[in-house]
Amino acid sequence: MKKRGSGPTTEARPAAAADPYRTRSGIPLEPWYGPQHVRSHAPPPGVFPYTRGIHRDMYRGKVWTMRQYAGFGTPVQTNERFRFLLQEGQTGLSLALDLPTQLGLDSDDPLALGEVGKVGVAIDSLADMETIFQGIPLDRVSTSMTINGTASILLAMYEAVARKQGVAPERIAGTVQNDPLKEIGARGAWIFPLDPSMRLAIDLVEDTLARLPRFNPISIASHYRDAGANPAEEMAYTLSAGIAYARALMSRGIAPDEFGTRLSFFFYTYTNFFEEVAKYRAGRRIWAQWMKDAGATNENAMRMRAACVCGGHSLTRAEPLNNLARITIEAFAVACAGLQSVFTAAYDEAYAIPTELSAKTSLRIQQILALETEVAKVADPLGGSYFVESLTDSMEEAIRAVMEEIERRGGMVEALRSGWLQREIAKRAYEHQRAVDEGLIPVVGVNWPGDAAREDMPVEVQPLSEEAAEEQRRSLERVRRERDPAQVEKALARVADEARGEGNLMPAIREAVLAYATVGEITSALRRAFGTYEPPSLF
Amino acid sequence: MRVTGYKPRILLGKAGLDGHDRGIKVIAAALRDASMEVIYTGLRATVPSIAAAAVQESVDAIGLSILSGAHVSICRELRKELEKRNALDIPVVVGGIIPAADWPLLAEAGVRKIFGPESPLDEVVEYFRWVVEPRAWANGNGPRPVGEGV
Numbered sequence: 001m002k003k004r005g006s007g008p009t010t011e012a013r014p015a016a017a018a019d020p021y022r023t024r025s026g027i028p029l030e031p032w033y034g035p036q037h038v039r040s041h042a043p044p045p046g047v048f049p050y051t052r053g054i055h056r057d058m059y060r061g062k063v064w065t066m067r068q069y070a071g072f073g074t075p076v077q078t079n080e081r082f083r084f085l086l087q088e089g090q091t092g093l094s095l096a097l098d099l100p101t102q103l104g105l106d107s108d109d110p111l112a113l114g115e116v117g118k119v120g121v122a123i124d125s126l127a128d129m130e131t132i133f134q135g136i137p138l139d140r141v142s143t144s145m146t147i148n149g150t151a152s153i154l155l156a157m158y159e160a161v162a163r164k165q166g167v168a169p170e171r172i173a174g175t176v177q178n179d180p181l182k183e184i185g186a187r188g189a190w191i192f193p194l195d196p197s198m199r200l201a202i203d204l205v206e207d208t209l210a211r212l213p214r215f216n217p218i219s220i221a222s223h224y225r226d227a228g229a230n231p232a233e234e235m236a237y238t239l240s241a242g243i244a245y246a247r248a249l250m251s252r253g254i255a256p257d258e259f260g261t262r263l264s265f266f267f268y269t270y271t272n273f274f275e276e277v278a279k280y281r282a283g284r285r286i287w288a289q290w291m292k293d294a295g296a297t298n299e300n301a302m303r304m305r306a307a308c309v310c311g312g313h314s315l316t317r318a319e320p321l322n323n324l325a326r327i328t329i330e331a332f333a334v335a336c337a338g339l340q341s342v343f344t345a346a347y348d349e350a351y352a353i354p355t356e357l358s359a360k361t362s363l364r365i366q367q368i369l370a371l372e373t374e375v376a377k378v379a380d381p382l383g384g385s386y387f388v389e390s391l392t393d394s395m396e397e398a399i400r401a402v403m404e405e406i407e408r409r410g411g412m413v414e415a416l417r418s419g420w421l422q423r424e425i426a427k428r429a430y431e432h433q434r435a436v437d438e439g440l441i442p443v444v445g446v447n448w449p450g451d452a453a454r455e456d457m458p459v460e461v462q463p464l465s466e467e468a469a470e471e472q473r474r475s476l477e478r479v480r481r482e483r484d485p486a487q488v489e490k491a492l493a494r495v496a497d498e499a500r501g502e503g504n505l506m507p508a509i510r511e512a513v514l515a516y517a518t519v520g521e522i523t524s525a526l527r528r529a530f531g532t533y534e535p536p537s538l539f
Numbered sequence: 540m541r542v543t544g545y546k547p548r549i550l551l552g553k554a555g556l557d558g559h560d561r562g563i564k565v566i567a568a569a570l571r572d573a574s575m576e577v578i579y580t581g582l583r584a585t586v587p588s589i590a591a592a593a594v595q596e597s598v599d600a601i602g603l604s605i606l607s608g609a610h611v612s613i614c615r616e617l618r619k620e621l622e623k624r625n626a627l628d629i630p631v632v633v634g635g636i637i638p639a640a641d642w643p644l645l646a647e648a649g650v651r652k653i654f655g656p657e658s659p660l661d662e663v664v665e666y667f668r669w670v671v672e673p674r675a676w677a678n679g680n681g682p683r684p685v686g687e688g689v
Binding site for chain 2 (some may be wrong): 227
C-alpha cells in the first residue's frame with residue numbers, strides 16, 4: 001500500500017508551518033479519511049506494543065493522577081498549599097522548587113538575590129523539607145519533584161523526612177525528574193558538564209532501583225517542545241534521551257527489565273488535538289519496540305508510562321480566559337491518549353504564579369473530564385478512527401526519522417555536545433514566531449481576529465513578598481548555627497572525594513543531607529570535582 | 540523598512556537564574572535578520588557583567604529577557620551599574636512576563652519599553668531601530684539615503 005505522510009524533511013520544514021493542511025509536525029492532512037488510509041490494526045489496549053494504551057482497562061483501574069504543580073514562597077506556605085490541595089481531592093503532590101534550589105545555590109548566595117521563593121519553594125537544607133511535609137504522611141501521598149541538577153540532594157532529603165516520620169524508604173512513592181539532558185537541551189537549569197551530569201543522574205537511578213521500590217528515579221522530559229520543537233521532534237528528542245539513559249544503565253550492567261519498569265516520561269500537550277493523541281500512540285509503540293530490542297522480556301519494562309503538562313507555550317497572555325478552553329482541549333487529548341498523570345496549567349500562567357482560584361479551576365477541568373464525560377470509562381476511545389490510526393502511523397514515521405538523525409550524530413549526548421539539537425530547536429522557535437506574526441498559524445486572541453486582538457486583561461496576581469525571602473535566609477542562618485560543623489565538614493569532604501572517584505555518589509550525599517549540609521554546600525563540593533557546563537555557541 | 544548604512548549593535552542579556560531562553564533566541568534571530576549586530580550574553584549573566592559588556596562593546600541598546608519574576612531587582616541593579624559606568628544613555632528594553640503593576644517600577648528603573656510574550660517580532664525590531672537612532676546620530680552614524688551604504 002502507498003505510504004502516506006512523510007517525516008519532516010529539511011525542505012518540507014519551512015513550508016510546513018505555513019500550510020494550513022499540515023499538522024504542526026508537517027504531516028499533510030487529507031480532506032477525509034477512510035479504510036484505505038489505515039495501514040495497520042493495533043492490538044487491544046494493554047497488549048504490546050501498547051499503541052492503544054499501557055493498560056487493558058485503562059482508567060477503570062485507576063483514573064489518571066491529577067497533579068498540580070505547586071510551591072512558592074516559604075516552606076511554611078508550601079505546606080499550607082499542599083494541605084489545601086489534598087483537601088480539594090488532588091491525588092498527588094507536585095513540588096516546584098525555586099531557581100536557586102534548582103541550580104544548587106543557597107538562599108543567601110549573592111546570585112540568588114531576588115530569586116528566592118519566586119518560581120517555587122526554596123529548600124536550603126533538610127530542615128526546609130521537614131517543614132514542607134509536616135503533617136503529611138509520606139506513606140500515603142506520592143510526590144513529584146521537578147528537580148534535575150540537584151535531584152540527588154532533594155531525594156535524599158525526602159527520604160530522610162520519611163524516616164523521621166517513621167516511614168521506611170521502601171514505602172515512599174513519587175518521582176524526581178532527574179533529567180539533565182533536557183536542561184542542557186532546552187530548559188537551561190544545568191549545573192555540571194554533560195558527562196558528570198549523566199553520571200550523577202544514573203547514580204540516582206541505580207541507587208533508587210536498589211533501595212526505593214516505589215519511587216520513579218527519572219522522568220524523561222520533553223521541554224524541547226516548549227523551547228520550540230514540533231510534536232514529532234519533541235517525541236523523538238525525548239525518546240532519544242530515554243535511549244541515552246537506558247544505554248548508560250545497561251553499561252553498568254543493569255538489565256532493561258530492571259530499569260524499564262521504573263522509567264517514566266513527561267510531555268507537553270498543546271491544542272493540536274488529534275496530532276497529540278497520535279503522538280502518544282506512536283511514541284508508546286516506538287518505545288516498547290526499542291525496549292524489547294534492547295532485551296526486555298518483562299512487559300512492564302516495555303510500557304511507556306507518561307505524565308504531561310497541558311499549557312506551557314500554547315497559553316496566551318492576551319485574553320487569558322481563552323486559556324481555559326485551550327487547557328480543556330489539551331487535557332481531553334491526554335485522556336483520549338491514555339496518559340498516567342496530568343498537570344493542567346493555570347489560565348493566568350503568562351501573568352504570574354497561579355492564584356488559588358486559577359489553580360483550583362485547572363484541577364476542576366480534569367475532574368469534569370474524568371467524572372462528567374465517558375473518557376475515563378473506555379480505553380483508547382479514538383482507536384479505530386481512520387484519521388487517528390493513519391495519523392499515528394505517519395507520526396511514527398516522522399518521529400523515527402528524527403531519531404535516526406540523532407543516531408547518525410552519535411546519539412542524544414553527542415547531539416547536545418555539538419550544539420546541533422539546540423540550534424534545531426532555536427531555528428524552529430523562530431520559524432514558529434514568524435509564522436504566527438504573519439498570521440499563518442492562527443492564535444485566537446493574539447493574531448486573530450485582526451488588529452483588535454492582543455489586549456491585556458487585568459487578572460488578579462498572586463502577591464509575592466520579599467519578606468518571604470528574608471524569612472528563608474533567617475531560617476538558613478539558624479540551621480547553620482545549630483548544626484555540628486565538624487560533621488558537616490567531614491560529610492562534604494566525603495562528597496568531593498567520591499565525586500573524584502567512580503563509585504555511586506548517593507550514600508555520600510545522604511550523609512551530607514543528614515548532617516544538615518545545604519544544597520549550595522553539597523553542590524559546591526560536587527562542582528569542585530566536576531566543573532561547570534559550558535554551552536556551545538549557537539550562532 | 541528604512542535602510543541605513545549603520546549597523547546597530549544590540550546586547551541581549553539573560554540576567555538572573557532563569558533558563559527559558561526561547562524568547563531571547565528568537566529575538567536574537569529577528570534582530571540579526573534585520574541586519575543588526577547582536578551580542579548575546581548567554582544564560583545567567585550577572586548584571587555587572589551585562590553593564591560592563593554594554594560599555595566595552597559600545598552597544599546602542601540593551602535588551603533583557605526576564606521570566607522568573609526577578610525583573611524589578613535586576614532592572615534596578617542594572618541602572619546602578621550603568622550609572623557607575625556613566626552609561627545611562629544606553630536604552631534598556633525588557634521582554635518577558637512582567638505584571639502590569641510592575642511597569643511603573645521598571646520605568647523608574649530606566650526601562651524604556653516592555654514587551655510581553657505575544658509581541659510581534661516586527662514591532663520589537665522596529666522599536667530597536669527607533670530607539671538606537673539618536674545614539675547612531677550622535678556617533679555620526681545617522682540614517683543615510685538608500686544605496687549609500689557604508
